[in-house]
Amino acid sequence: MAPITLDRFVKELENLQRDMDASKLKTSEYDQRLARAIQELRELKLDADRPAVSAALAQALQRGVITPSVKAHIEKRLGLA
Numbered sequence: 001m002a003p004i005t006l007d008r009f010v011k012e013l014e015n016l017q018r019d020m021d022a023s024k025l026k027t028s029e030y031d032q033r034l035a036r037a038i039q040e041l042r043e044l045k046l047d048a049d050r051p052a053v054s055a056a057l058a059q060a061l062q063r064g065v066i067t068p069s070v071k072a073h074i075e076k077r078l079g080l081a
Helices: 006-021 027-044 050-062 068-077
Strands: none
Touching: 006 027, 006 050, 027 068, 050 068
16 A cells, blocks of 8 residues: 555644534544544555654644644654654
């Protein structure tokens, strides 16, 4: 299977946040979907280098797509921290 693109991962984060904002997801459902997305990244690999991933996460944080704690969690799970 092909690696996951950075754009696809960021879009998934945006979709999760949009669903949370629209009250379509409970916090536990958000956590489960985020964990699933991260697990998929770990299994299939991410088609980007560390600086690009870090920059994308920083931009997502700045735009309000993720919180600082979610950013730290993703970085830790992906071995970026």
